[in-house]
Amino acid sequence: MSCNRRQFIRAVGVTGAVGMAGCIGGDIGGGSGISSDATDWSFGITREGTIGYVKASGWARVFDQADTEISLTLNTTGGSEEAYRLCAAGENHITRGTSAMGMASYNEESRPGANFGSDNAVPTVPQQVMAVSDLRPFWVTPDDSIQSIEDLQGKTVHNGAAGSRFVGAIPFDSIGLNNVELMQGDWSDIPFALEEGRVDAAYAYVMASGTSLPGWAEQLASMDNLRILEFSDSHVQKFQEDPYLNVTEVPVSEVFPFETNVDTVKSPTAQYQWYVHPDLSAENVQEFCEVSFNHVNELQGVHDALGLFNPEYAVEGLAKAPVHPGAAQWYRDNDLWNDDLIEG
Structure with missing residues (x-):
């Protein structure tokens, strides 16, 4: 089923939410350039020297050493909003962003520095995976x-x-x-x-x-x-x-x-989170969660900005915006899912 954010809003306005499960988020197969089974992930991140870059570098090292086919290649950008928009456009598989960006883009709202209303709306809303810091x-x-x-x-x-x-x-x-x-x-x-x-x-x-x-x-x-x-x-x-x-x-x-x-x-x-493009498969995003949460101690040691990171922190920091189905499944399997959250 293929459905973008605007189609979802129109459909709910006419028919209600029944039958729309799985429709929040990306235009699946809509030419994003993101392959659902991709394992070489481009990671849109802020410039070298920032704490965001340090955190993402730590994640990349963990995945390089872990028993997984998923790899992370850092792609520096001009800032958090640019990184988020590049992910929305299918230029990156995964990126960082605040809860504000996720909520503003999902609701097509504008707040200062998070301008996603009207003509500034993104074509595809990146989906939450985990809160990593604040x-x-x-x-x-x-x-x-x-x-x-x-x-x-x-x-x-x-x-x-x-x-x-x-x-x-x-x-x-x-x-x-x-x-x-x-x-x-x-x-x-x-x-x-x-x-x-x-x-x-x-x-x-x-x-x-x-x-x-x-x-x-x-x-x-x-x-x-x-x-x-x-x-x-x-x-x-x-x-x-x-x-x-x-x-x-x-x-x-x-x-x-x-x-x-x-x-x-x-x-x-x-709150800062990792977001992914919704076209990524649930299986691979679930594996991303599994590897990340199997290496909490290593990730906490990357920088004190990650000192609070663990599975409970990761799900408690999720916002009222779509969570990728792969992440949602991992949280369900580990009795951490909150029914107030929105599954993509």
Whole structure:
């Protein structure tokens, strides 16, 4: 049965969901260029030096050494959204992305940095396989006159690389802080932009249970005049109501080697996942899960961003978007499937 996302919406609108199982996701056999039995997978990933690249490299090494025919070849792209769209177009078999991308593309919605509405909709919605990590952002400033997130009204904030705009833009959108100028540029420019006064504040992050700053941000650790900005309780409430975000506490006092103005900060957290093109066979995606979960210890050791990775974390982090049938079957076989999830 071949059915793309728009056909699914039209059919449900007329007849309801009965008889539409298996129709969510790709246009099977629709000329994507993805062979269902492919085992040499092109892995769309962010550029070398990013934590995303490090994580994907660890996965590739595990599969190179495991008893499996599936192999992963990294294909660097200009950012997470580009990588996701290339997978949707059948240019890559597997890619990384946030839950926001999966939900926005599935629902054909637009959020800042996750623009999948109207003419920006993807031809085929990549399907979730597993949550692997999460990104826990917080905002810093050397300016003593800026005491909280609300003080960023009318200010300029460095928001990192253009391809990752969503990570900083969606939280501000969620709380309605719309008059902040978000400046995009190389991640490595952030410490210099703060020191030189070209921006008023900047985005930083840790991942999962880790307290290590990404390589580009290590220079921030020498800026002992940094203030960590807090969201208000009402902001946090809005994050908790936003399906695109979770809320976790970041122990910023452990991130920086100097005394911080707060010990912890509540972070609007974005889940990161592996997505695959829906044309891949259920058998091979199930094997991808089997190999991955048989090597949890090795994968956790790749980077502290993967410190929380395990089967329970992988399924609990799935979003309200299609899960590939092969992954869904693995979770069912291991008593982890949640019936609130959507099988592709």
